[in-house]
Amino acid sequence: MTCTQERIQLLTDASKHPVFAQFVGELSEDDLSSWLAAELGNANALDHFSPHENVQSKAIAPNHILHIVSGNTPHAAIQSLLRGLLLGSHNTIKIPSSGSPDLVSWIDSLPEQLSQLTITTDNLDSVDWAAADAVIAIGSDRTIESIQKRIQPHQTFIPHGHKLSIGIVTDASEEAASLAARDVSLYDQRGCLSLHAIYVDESDEGSALDFSRLLADAMEDFANHTPPEPLTVSEAGAIHNFRETTRFLAANNDDVGLLESSENLDWTVVYQSSPTLELSCLGRCVYVKPLPPNLDLLGPEARHLSTVALHPFEPATAEKLSHLPAHRICPLGQSQSPSLFWHHDGFAPLASLVRWKDIG
Amino acid sequence: MSPSKELETELLSCLTQGKLPDHTFDELAQRIFSYQLEHNPAYQNYCSAKGISPEAVTYWNQIPALPTDAFKYPDTPVVSFPINQKSHTFLTSGTTSEMRGAHHFPSLALYEASIRHSWNExxxxxxxxxxxxxxxxxxxxxxxxxxxxxxxxxxxxxxxxxxxxxxxxxxxxxxxxxxxxxxxxxxxxxxxxxxxxxxxxxxxxxxxxxxxxxxxxxxxxxxxxxxxxxxxxxxxxxxxxxxxxxxxxxxxxxxxxxxxxxxxxxxHHGPPWTRIRVIDPRTGAESEQGMPGYLVVYDLANLHSVMAIQTQDIAIAHSDRSFTLIGRDPSALPRGCSRAADTQHPS
Missing domain, CATH: 3.40.50 (Rossmann fold)
Known part of the structure; x- marks a missing residue:
C-alpha cells in the first residue's frame, strides 16, 4: 500500500485530468492534507502513531470498502470512491443495473496505482460481502434497508438514503432567482443536493407568487445556456403528468400556479400557497412556496432534507435554521458544490471509516 | 329525458349490441365530451386552461385526457353530475398518508353493464x-x-x-x-x-x-x-x-x-366502447409504430366523470383498441435523490 503522501500526490495529479476534474474539481496537495488533518487530527495519521492526549494513536483504514451506488448521478459514488482512495483502501463498486457510464469513465481516468485499488461489478457475491470492512450504500431507503440486513457486526456501515434539498429566500430578487435556477437545474435535479422547492419569506415585501415568475425567467435563461439532458420516455412522462395535474389544480384553484417552458419540457415552476414540502418529479421541476412562520409545517418530507440553500446567506440566519433535519445549510447557488470538508449526510466521511490503534 | 339519461340509455344499447363502428364511436365520444364540458366544472376549467373548446374537437382523439392524479382532490371532484347525487364512490388503493383517487357515480348501471359486456367479449x-x-x-x-x-x-x-x-x-x-x-x-x-x-x-x-x-x-x-x-x-x-x-x-x-x-x-384488447392512444410525452404526439409511450384510454362508459383518461402506464399501441402493456411508469412513483434510480436490490 502506498503512503498517504504518495496517494495525495497521485490524486492531485489525477485531478488535472478533465474527466476527473469534471466531477470533483481540481485538487491541491494542501486540500487533501487539510482534509485528512481536519478529520483525523493530522495528515499522516494513517502512517504513523501520533500523540493523542496521553496515548499514541494511528488511524487504520478499512482494507476493503464495498461501495453500493445508485445510478441517478455519479457524483455521490465518485465522492465515496475518492474517500476510499485517499485512505488507501481497496474499493469494490457495485454499479447499478442501469449502469453508470460517467462513474466508469472517472475510474478510467485514474492512474494505474489508484485504478488497481478499484474493481467494478454489477453483481456482488458472498466473497465481496465477506471481504468488506466497510460498506457505503447510496440508494433508496428500501435498498438501504435490505443492505443493512446483510451487515455483519465487524463491518462499518455508512448509509446514504433518500434525500432532497430546498432553498430559502428572504430577499426575493432577480439575483436570488438566478442562483436558485442554478441549484435546481444542475444535473437535472438528479442528486440529493438538488432543490425541489424554494421557500420565499413573505414577512417583508417578498411574494412567493412574484418570485415564481422571476424564477421562471431565470430557469429559461439557464436552459438557454445549459440545456437539460435528453429525456427518456419515462422521465418525460413524469414531467408531463406533473404539468397536467398541476394545470388541473391551477385551473380550479387560485392557490396554485403553473409556469412552464413552451414547446418543450425543459423546465417547470409551480407556485403553491401550501407550505407542505413535496417531492418534485425531477427534470427541472420546482415548487415555489411561501416560507411558513413555523418550519414544522413543512411536513414529513422535511425529515429527508439534505441541504438548505439560503439567500442572502448569513451565518446567524443559517444557525437559526439549524434545528431543521438538514445536515448542511449553504449559500443559494452553491447547493450542488459542497466543500471537500462537508459532513455528507452528517457523517465525517473519512473519520467514519477509520478505526484507531493506541499505544500507551 | 335528461341529456345524461339519454346518453346513458344510448350507451347501454351500444354495450348490448357489442358493436360500435368508428363513426358511431366518434359521434358518441364528441357528444359525451360536450356533455362533460358542460356538466363537469373541474374538467371544463382544465380544458379552458388548455385553450380547448368543443368546437376545437373534430375527432375523438383530440379530446383532452385528464391525468389520473386529478381524481385525488376532494375539493375538485371529477364528476359530470351534481356531487350530492352520488350513490357510489370507488377509491384508489393507498396508505392513509397518501391521497387516494376517488371515482364517483350517480348510479352503477352503466358501470356494471360495461363490466359484464367487457367480460362477455x-x-x-x-x-x-x-x-x-x-x-x-x-x-x-x-x-x-x-x-x-x-x-x-x-x-x-x-x-x-x-x-x-x-x-x-x-x-x-x-x-x-x-x-x-x-x-x-x-x-x-x-x-x-x-x-x-x-x-x-x-x-x-x-x-x-x-x-x-x-x-x-x-x-x-x-x-x-x-x-x-x-x-x-x-x-x-x-x-x-x-x-x-x-x-x-x-x-x-x-x-x-x-x-x-x-x-x-x-x-390487451378493449371492448368496442373504448379506444386507446399511446403518446410520446417528449413530443405530445402518438408514439411511432412499435415504440412505447403513455397509454391514454377513451372509455365511453366513463360518462359520469371524464371519458378521456391519461394513465401513468407505458404501453405499445397495436390498434386503437389494443396495446401491449409495458407496465407502470417508474417515474410515477414519488422520488427524490436515489429513490427512483436504484432499481436493483443488491445481490
Whole structure:
C-alpha cells in the first residue's frame, strides 16, 4: 500500500485530468492534507502513531470498502470512491443495473496505482460481502434497508438514503432567482443536493407568487445556456403528468400556479400557497412556496432534507435554521458544490471509516 | 329525458349490441365530451386552461385526457353530475398518508353493464365454481376491484367462494375442497394474492381440466414483485394451469371498462366502447409504430366523470383498441435523490 503522501500526490495529479476534474474539481496537495488533518487530527495519521492526549494513536483504514451506488448521478459514488482512495483502501463498486457510464469513465481516468485499488461489478457475491470492512450504500431507503440486513457486526456501515434539498429566500430578487435556477437545474435535479422547492419569506415585501415568475425567467435563461439532458420516455412522462395535474389544480384553484417552458419540457415552476414540502418529479421541476412562520409545517418530507440553500446567506440566519433535519445549510447557488470538508449526510466521511490503534 | 339519461340509455344499447363502428364511436365520444364540458366544472376549467373548446374537437382523439392524479382532490371532484347525487364512490388503493383517487357515480348501471359486456367479449364458458382471492364487495365497498368481482360472480360460475379473510389470510381449504369435486374452477385475484396462495400451498394442487384464472392489479402495497413469466411458471407448477388458461385484466379505479389478454406476450384488447392512444410525452404526439409511450384510454362508459383518461402506464399501441402493456411508469412513483434510480436490490 502506498503512503498517504504518495496517494495525495497521485490524486492531485489525477485531478488535472478533465474527466476527473469534471466531477470533483481540481485538487491541491494542501486540500487533501487539510482534509485528512481536519478529520483525523493530522495528515499522516494513517502512517504513523501520533500523540493523542496521553496515548499514541494511528488511524487504520478499512482494507476493503464495498461501495453500493445508485445510478441517478455519479457524483455521490465518485465522492465515496475518492474517500476510499485517499485512505488507501481497496474499493469494490457495485454499479447499478442501469449502469453508470460517467462513474466508469472517472475510474478510467485514474492512474494505474489508484485504478488497481478499484474493481467494478454489477453483481456482488458472498466473497465481496465477506471481504468488506466497510460498506457505503447510496440508494433508496428500501435498498438501504435490505443492505443493512446483510451487515455483519465487524463491518462499518455508512448509509446514504433518500434525500432532497430546498432553498430559502428572504430577499426575493432577480439575483436570488438566478442562483436558485442554478441549484435546481444542475444535473437535472438528479442528486440529493438538488432543490425541489424554494421557500420565499413573505414577512417583508417578498411574494412567493412574484418570485415564481422571476424564477421562471431565470430557469429559461439557464436552459438557454445549459440545456437539460435528453429525456427518456419515462422521465418525460413524469414531467408531463406533473404539468397536467398541476394545470388541473391551477385551473380550479387560485392557490396554485403553473409556469412552464413552451414547446418543450425543459423546465417547470409551480407556485403553491401550501407550505407542505413535496417531492418534485425531477427534470427541472420546482415548487415555489411561501416560507411558513413555523418550519414544522413543512411536513414529513422535511425529515429527508439534505441541504438548505439560503439567500442572502448569513451565518446567524443559517444557525437559526439549524434545528431543521438538514445536515448542511449553504449559500443559494452553491447547493450542488459542497466543500471537500462537508459532513455528507452528517457523517465525517473519512473519520467514519477509520478505526484507531493506541499505544500507551 | 335528461341529456345524461339519454346518453346513458344510448350507451347501454351500444354495450348490448357489442358493436360500435368508428363513426358511431366518434359521434358518441364528441357528444359525451360536450356533455362533460358542460356538466363537469373541474374538467371544463382544465380544458379552458388548455385553450380547448368543443368546437376545437373534430375527432375523438383530440379530446383532452385528464391525468389520473386529478381524481385525488376532494375539493375538485371529477364528476359530470351534481356531487350530492352520488350513490357510489370507488377509491384508489393507498396508505392513509397518501391521497387516494376517488371515482364517483350517480348510479352503477352503466358501470356494471360495461363490466359484464367487457367480460362477455371474451366468450368464456361458465365454470362450475368461482373462487375469488379478494374480499367480497360488501366488505370493501370502496374497492372497484372487489365490485367488479362481485359483478362477475354470477357470470363466471354457478357457485362461488370468497377466500380472502378479514385478517388477510387465504382460506385454501375451500379451494382444496372445490378441486376435489373435479369440476372446472375459475380463480380470480390480484397477482399478489396469487403469490400468497402459492406460498400457502405446501404441495401442488392440480386444478380440474377446463379451469382458468384471471390475475390483475400487480403488487400494490407490497414489496414483492415478479416478472410475469415467473408468475405464470408458478401458475403451472402450483396449479397445473397453462399460460393460455390465464387471463390478465387491465383497468383502474378511474375507468369503467376493462382490457383483457390471454397468456404471455399478447396484447390487451378493449371492448368496442373504448379506444386507446399511446403518446410520446417528449413530443405530445402518438408514439411511432412499435415504440412505447403513455397509454391514454377513451372509455365511453366513463360518462359520469371524464371519458378521456391519461394513465401513468407505458404501453405499445397495436390498434386503437389494443396495446401491449409495458407496465407502470417508474417515474410515477414519488422520488427524490436515489429513490427512483436504484432499481436493483443488491445481490
Amino acid at each position: 371474451l366468450g368464456l364458458p361458465e365454470c362450475s365454481c368461482g373462487i375469488f382471492l379478494t374480499q367480497p364487495p360488501a366488505s370493501t365497498p370502496s374497492s372497484s376491484l372487489s365490485h367488479m368481482m362481485g359483478v362477475l360472480e354470477p357470470i363466471i360460475a354457478t357457485r362461488s367462494a370468497w377466500i380472502l379473510q378479514q385478517d388477510g389470510s387465504l382460506d385454501t381449504e375451500t379451494l382444496i375442497r372445490c378441486v376435489a369435486e373435479a369440476q372446472p374452477i375459475f380463480l380470480l385475484g390480484t397477482a399478489l394474492s396469487f403469490l400468497q396462495l402459492f406460498d400457502n400451498l405446501t404441495e401442488p394442487l392440480a386444478l380440474p381440466e377446463g379451469s382458468m384464472a384471471m390475475e390483475t392489479g400487480g403488487y400494490k402495497g407490497s414489496r414483492r414483485e415478479l416478472e410475469k413469466a415467473e408468475l405464470y411458471t408458478l401458475f403451472a407448477d402450483k396449479l397445473g394451469l397453462a399460460e393460455n388458461s390465464i387471463i390478465n385484466e387491465y383497468s383502474m379505479t378511474e375507468l369503467s371498462s376493462q382490457f383483457y389478454t390471454h397468456g404471455i406476450g399478447n396484447s
